[in-house]
Amino acid sequence: MMKFSLQNNKASWSAKADKLRVLSLAALMTVSLSSFSQNKSKGIKPSSERVELNYKQRHSKVAGNNQLYADGIKIKRDLTILKEIQEQRILNSDEIPAEELYGGIWVNNHVNAYSNVKEAPDTFKVDLTNFTIPTTGYITSKFGKRQRRMHYGIDLKVQVGDTIYAAFDGKVRVKQFERRGYGNYLVIRHPNGLETVYGHLSGFLVDVDDVVKSGEPIALGGNTGRSTGSHLHLEFRYMGKPIDPTEIVDFENKVCHKDSYLITPETFAVSGSRYANPSTLATRKSNTPNKYAKGEVTYHRIKSGDTLSNIARRYNVSIAQLCKINNISKTTVLKAGKSIRIS
Numbered sequence: 032m033m034k035f036s037l038q039n040n041k042a043s044w045s046a047k048a049d050k051l052r053v054l055s056l057a058a059l060m061t062v063s064l065s066s067f068s069q070n071k072s073k074g075i076k077p078s079s080e081r082v083e084l085n086y087k088q089r090h091s092k093v094a095g096n097n098q099l100y101a102d103g104i105k106i107k108r109d110l111t112i113l114k115e116i117q118e119q120r121i122l123n124s125d126e127i128p129a130e131e132l133y134g135g136i137w138v139n140n141h142v143n144a145y146s147n148v149k150e151a152p153d154t155f156k157v158d159l160t161n162f163t164i165p166t167t168g169y170i171t172s173k174f175g176k177r178q179r180r181m182h183y184g185i186d187l188k189v190q191v192g193d194t195i196y197a198a199f200d201g202k203v204r205v206k207q208f209e210r211r212g213y214g215n216y217l218v219i220r221h222p223n224g225l226e227t228v229y230g231h232l233s234g235f236l237v238d239v240d241d242v243v244k245s246g247e248p249i250a251l252g253g254n255t256g257r258s259t260g261s262h263l264h265l266e267f268r269y270m271g272k273p274i275d276p277t278e279i280v281d282f283e284n285k286v287c288h289k290d291s292y293l294i295t296p297e298t299f300a301v302s303g304s305r306y307a308n309p310s311t312l313a314t315r316k317s318n319t320p321n322k323y324a325k326g327e328v329t330y331h332r333i334k335s336g337d338t339l340s341n342i343a344r345r346y347n348v349s350i351a352q353l354c355k356i357n358n359i360s361k362t363t364v365l366k367a368g369k370s371i372r373i374s
Contacts, residue, residue, distance in 0.1 A: 122200070122201075122222065122242045123242075124242060127220070128221055128222045129220060129222055129223070132152075132155075132224050132270075133145065133148070133220070133270070134148050136148065137204065137220075138204075138205075139207075142228055142271070143268070144271065145270050145271040146271070151270045153295065154295050155224055155269065156292070156293050156294075157224055157294060158290070158291055160290045161200055161223070162198060162245065162287045163196055163197065164196070164198075165187070165195050165197070165198050165229065165263065166195055167285065168187040168188035168189045168262070169188050169282070170186065170188075170282055171186045171187065171188050173185055174275040176303035181301075181305070183266055183273035183304075184228065184264050184265050184267075184276065185264075185265055185276050186263070187262060187263045187265055189261055191251075191253050191261045192233060192252065192253075193251065194248050194250075194252075195229055195232065195251065195252055196247065196248055197219060197227075197246065197249050198245065199221040199222075199223060199227070200221060200222060200244055201219040201220055201221035201222065201227075201242075202220055202243070203217060203218075203219055203237050203238065203240060203249075204218045204220045204226070205218035206238060206239045210256060211256070211257055213228070213231065213256050213264065214230060214232065214255025214258060215230075215231070215234070215235065215253065215256070216230040216232060217229045217249060219243065224269060225268065225269055225274075226268045226269075227267055227268070228266035228268065229249065229250055229263060230264035230266075231253050231258045231263065232252065232253045232255060233254070233255060234250060234251040235251075267279055269294050272299050274294070274298055275301070278292070278298070279292050281370075284370065286332070287370075288330075289372070329372070329374045330371065330372055331346065331370065333365045333366060333370065335367045337367075339361060339363075342373075346373045346374075348373060348374070353371065356372050356374075357371055357372050
């Protein structure tokens with residue numbers, strides 16, 4: 032008897048459940064049709080555009096004080112930074128750096144392609160504020176005469192496969208291989224008027240006409256071409272003429288000596304160089320290391336909170352002296368990461 036009663040109750044509950052489901056479905060259809068009817072009566076047409084939704088992402092836990100660490104916020108921030116970096120690019124893909132200075136010449140197969148340029152200025156000020164050290168390796172061979180030939184750059188120690196970075200913003204002009212010389216090499220033209228050459232590479236990370244930012248990876252260190260060991264051969268050139276890189280860069284501290292460099296005819300007055308003008312050789316002692324290379328110049332790397340006053344006290348010099356040798360004033364704002372000359 033008990034069993035029969037339970038079965039009847041079960042059947043009754045099942046019937047009620049089915050009835051509720053039917054009623055719910057009917058109510059839902061009525062509401063939907065009513066909404067459709069209202070929209071139609073108001074003349075609202077269906078739109079094919081995607082509806083905009085106001086999301087409040089809460090993928091992460093909420094910390095104290097209702098502080099939300101949402102993944103969406105980080106993504107938005109990263110995209111904003113990326114957009115800012117892209118906007119900071121100073122060159123378009125079809126733009127030639129320092130085009131007017133170089134007479135519009137842009138060839139992709141020679142380091143020095145400017146022998147026919149006759150109207151290049153003898154004196155030119157180069158902006159160096161955008162500099163990044165191409166590699167942190169130490170100098171293994173200096174600029175100057177090597178027995179029977181000239182070494183028009185410096186060699187910096189790297190291992191095969193080490194990342195090489197662009198020294199300044201610029202555009203890749205040459206990407207070539209030279210079996211008896213540079214090996215795999217790049218030439219980058221910069222808006223400041225210089226060109227940099229990177230030799231003996233094992234691989235390239237950029238191509239001809241690529242626009243690069245200062246500090247952007249461009250190649251891998253190697254031992255290709257005329258080389259007896261893995262190293263980076265680095266040259267600084269102006270209108271095809273080589274400049275001693277140590278005149279511009281303090282390779283021990285990985286920064287430029289100054290924020291600018293003045294190029295004059297004496298810049299190329301190096302004994303043995305085919306680019307030297309004989310009339311200027313007498314004004315400069317040949318093969319004599321400059322005062323920067325000999326370590327006679329002292330620099331201080333500016334840190335957050337540094338002032339001219341505390342730097343002067345630290346090195347026992349006057350503020351006036353610091354201002355004079357750095358060509359700044361007492362009110363100049365010091366930027367962290369830059370270097371200031373002390374002596």
